[in-house]
Amino acid sequence: MSIDTSEIIGQSIVLEEVFKVLAKVAPTDTTVLISGESGTGKELLVRALHKNSHRWDKPLVPVNCGAIPKELLESELFGHEKGAFTHALRSRAGRFELAEGGTLFLDEIGELDMSLQVKILRFLQEKEFERVGGSKSIKSDVRVVAATNRNLEEEVRCGGFREDLFYRLNVIPIVLPPLRRRGDDILILAEHFLNKYNRRNNSLKLASEARKLLLNYSWPGNVRELENFMERMCILCDNNRITAQDLPEKVLLAGGIEPQLRPAHNDGFHWPGLKDMQEKGMDLKAFLDRIEDQLLLEALDSSDWVKNQAAEILGIKRTTLIEKLKKKDISPGSIINDDN
C-alpha cells in the first residue's frame, strides 16, 4: 500500500524508512508515538497517518498538552459536567468526544502531569473515560497518536513518566530525524521554500558556497527555522544569487571555522552537534571520548589489530595508541556497547 506523503518534502533515506513504517501502521488502530525535535514536522506526519487510515473521513483532533494550562487540560481533554468547578456554567464535551471515530493527536505528551497520565492510561486500556465532575463512563472509539520532543524513555527512568503508559503509547515508535540528519533534504527544502516565498519574478538561486554552509549548519530549529530563514532571504536579498555574504553569522560560524582541505563533496556526513551530545546525555569529554573509541576500534579492526598500522592510519604515534588503549581498556574482546 502506498501512502500520500505529498505534504512532507524530502527524500532522505531516513525519511523513507519513516514512510515505510507509516504505511504499515496507518490502516491499523494501534497507538503510535512520534518523537522528534520541535519543528521536524510531527503535525504533518500525523495528518498523513490520519488521512491514510480508515478514519480519514472522521475528525483529526489535535491537543497540545504543553500549551494548555494544567488546570484546564483535563477538562479540555475529557470535557466537564455543569458545576464541576467554579466556571463550569454548562456541560461541555472534551476533545476525546470531539474525536469520536477519528484520531486524537496528543502533542507534547511528555508534559502531562501524573494524574492525567493515569487517566489517559485508563482510556487506552478500557476505551472509556469520565468527564470532569461526571460520574458516568463514556465509551469512545478514538485512535490515539502521541508526540513528544523529549526522550520519554529517559523520563520514565527518572520517574517523570509512567512506565506502563509509556509502553501503551510506544507500540509503534516513529522517530523523526532532525533536519541536520537528513542530508541533502536541507537543500531540497531550501529551494522549495525559496520558490514558495519568492514573489518577484526573478529567480533566486543558492550560490554553491552558500549551499555548503547551509549543509554544515546544524539547524537547531529544524524545518521551521529553515523555512523562516529562506523567507527572510527572499525579502532581503537584492540580487538573484544568495551568496555566503547573505547568510547570517551563525551559519557562517558553524560552517567554516577550519578551512577544508578539499572541496569535500558532502555525502551525508554531518559534524556531530551539541544536540547529539545532549541527546546521549554526555558531556564534552565523554562524547569526544566515545567518538575516539569508535575511531580507534575501526582503525584496529581494519588493520587486524596490528597496532603499528592502526596508529599509522590514525596519524598518531604507535606508543600514543598503546597508551590510549590501556587507558580506555580496549582489547580485541571489547565490543562497542551502544547505549542510547
Add this chain to the structure above:
Amino acid sequence: MSIDTSEIIGQSIVLEEVFKVLAKVAPTDTTVLISGESGTGKELLVRALHKNSHRWDKPLVPVNCGAIPKELLESELFGHEKGAFTHALRSRAGRFELAEGGTLFLDEIGELDMSLQVKILRFLQEKEFERVGGSKSIKSDVRVVAATNRNLEEEVRCGGFREDLFYRLNVIPIVLPPLRRRGDDILILAEHFLNKYNRRNNSLKLASEARKLLLNYSWPGNVRELENFMERMCILCDNNRITAQDLPEKVLLAGGIEPQLRPAHNDGFHWPGLKDMQEKGMDLKAFLDRIEDQLLLEALDSSDWVKNQAAEILGIKRTTLIEKLKKKDISPGSIINDDN
C-alpha cells in the same frame, strides 16, 4: 486447593512456587506483600488473589500510591469531610470505604510518606480510620494487599520506611521474579502475545535465532516490555516469520549480534567513523579537534557567548573552556578565512 491463575501465563518453576503460596494465602484475610520489578504482573497476581478469596464478589480497589500526588493521597485513601480543605466542596468516601468487604490493593507502597505510613499502620492494627477533616472513626472490613518494586527491607534499614508497618504488611511475602529469571516463560509469553495481537490470519512464528535472542535480553520492562515488543512485531513484520533482523537493536546487542543498518529503529545518528575521517583527509587529532570546535561554537551560540553557561552546557570547567578558546583562537568575531 487449586486456584485460578488463568490470567497469569507461564510455567517456570519459580512461578509455580508463587502459585503454591498464593493458593494457601488467598482464602485467608492475611495481608500480603508482593515485591517484584514493575511490569512483572503484580496487578494480575492481586486479581487472582482476590478472585480466589471469599471476598471475590466484593470490590477489588487498586490505589497506586506512587501515581497520586502526595497532597491528595490521604483524601484519596481515607476520604474527606466537606470543608476539610479548600476544594473539599462535599464529603467524599475514600478507597478504603469503597473497598468495604473486599480487597484494597496498595501498589507502590514504598512511596508512602511517613504520615500516611502511620495511618495505614493504624488501620491494620485497629481496622478503623478517620476521613480527612472528620472526627469519627470508621470501622472497616478490608483486606490489604500491598506491592512494591523497591526493596522495602532496605528502606526500613535506612529509615525510609517504618519497621512496624513493614512487619505488619510483610506477613506473607511473595516475590515475583523478573522476566529474565523466568527462563522459558519468556517464549511462552512471547507466543501468547503473538496470538493476542496477530490480526492477520497468517500465523506468525519466531525463528529460532530470534528465540535465542529473546531469551538473552534482560527485559528491564518485564512482561510489559515483552508484550509491547510483540504487538509491534505483529504490525511491522511483513513475512510470517520473525527473524533476528526484525528485533529491535537493544535485543540484538544483548545477544552480541551486530545490528544491521536499520534506520527505523534509531534517529539516524551515526558515530563519525574512520571513513568520515579519511574522507576529510584529517588525522585523529584534527578530526576530534574539528568536532570539538563545532561543539564549542554551538554551546557558545546557544548561551549567547556567555562562557560561564557554555561551559556548564558542555560539562567542563569555565577556565577549561577559556583556555580552549584561546588555543583554538575562537572569538565572537572569528568569521572565517573562506576556503575559496
Add this chain to the structure above:
DNA sequence: TATTTTCTGTCAAAACTATGACAGAAAGTC
C-alpha cells in the same frame, strides 16, 4: 544607589598525554 550575583581573564600548581629510547618478541626471508 547600594548590594548581591554572575561573569571575566590570568596564573601557577596538579593531572594528564604524547613521544622517543630501549629491550625484546614475532614474522618473514634466505
Add this chain to the structure above:
DNA sequence: GACTTTCTGTCATAGTTTTGACAGAAAATA
C-alpha cells in the same frame, strides 16, 4: 638456522591540558 624487518610493551621526560584561587568587571536586584 641466521638475518632482517616489523611489531610489541614499558618508562621517563617533555609538553599539554585542566583546574582552583584570585581579583576585578558587568549585570541583576533591591
